[in-house]
Amino acid sequence: MLSSILFYSLDKAIRQYRRMAQANIDQAGVAITIDQWLVLRVIEETDDLTQSDIAERVFKDQASVARMIRLLLDRGMLQAEPLPQDGRRTRLRVSAEGHRTLAAVEPVVLNNRAVALQGLSENDLNTLRFLLEQIATNCSKQPE
Template sequence: MRKQVDKVNQMPDASPDEVFESIHTIMHLYRSRQYRALREGPHELTHMEDKVLGYFSRHPGATQSDLAAHSGRDKAQLTRLIRGLRDKGLLDAEVDENDRRSTRLHVSASGKAMHRAVHALGARLARRAMAGLSDAESRQLAALLARVQTTLEAEPE
């Protein structure tokens, strides 16, 4: 761990571009390992399918339109993803009693189990990625990234 600390302390001041390039590289590495685990695992689930399951796990009874507004994804792409998840028995749909044109989506029991298993893979990967940081450094990194996020969210689009 000493070499990592020394390497960090010897880095020149990082420009905002370099910082964001580093964040991008880290996320690319993280996601590529997630995708590999999904492809090689027993889950038969794509990254986007897992994201959709995660959304409906956090927002039971939400609609496809809710997901589109949240994700900014194309409605046709979401329609295909949702249809695939329903065909696999991972999402259940029910007609909204207040608006028969609207369908409310819920993660099925098997969808919840699959999402938990995939989430556990991601959590293990995140723990391995953060293993070189102390608890204090992890908290500091999270706080700094939260400040950057807050600044970006305050910017007009």
Template sequence: MINNNTYFQIELTARRIRQYGQNVLKSQGIDITIEQWLVMNVINENESINQIDVGEKLVKDKPTISRMVNHLEKKGFIIKTSSSTDSRKVELTISKKGETMINNLYPIIEKIRFTGLNELSEKEKEIIGTILVKIRKNLDA
């Protein structure tokens, strides 16, 4: 019965995507997680973003984002600085080492992203995208 449940199928697919991606990164000797890559990518695309905004964009809770940010800072991929406008906030930027990692990972991440979609037509991809957006909108209500 659970195997026929749409939500279960969505969750199972999301887990499999993460697992596949992690296996690809590991096989390449890359020591970051897919989730850490997403954090780095959001920071890279949003100059001087804070942890709260990163969490909102990735729909992650504060402790999870904080843990990932601290880990990425220790590895030298991101830089934390005090906000010039709000002393309670910390702004996040990508370091040179982080930029290099992002640039090196783009082709690998693209391969990960598109492997599961290889045999789908453009119309099927469009339909899936539309359906997933509708589901998220229903849950935002």
């Protein structure tokens, strides 16, 4: 039935996109995953977020974000300094290496999007976004 095909299509679209996107990043010679890239970009944009804040923005789990941040620190993309006003946290900043990586990924991401959305009009995109938001809202409304 249609509704089952729908979720299949949804899953398929996002997976194909992720595969293509990651393949293109790899091929550009940049060593970062899409998910790490997303986190790095959020930190670049807004300083001074907690892991939970970041998780909310990238729509992931705090535990996932904690591990991604650890990886980004290990790879020298991020730097952490202690925060005097709160001993639990650190202040995260994108390092020079991190900025270089973001700059290198930027055009690849733009190209990925352009490729993925070929043949879709502005109007299509708006429709799509509206319907997807509706689904997300429906799903979060009913925690039962």
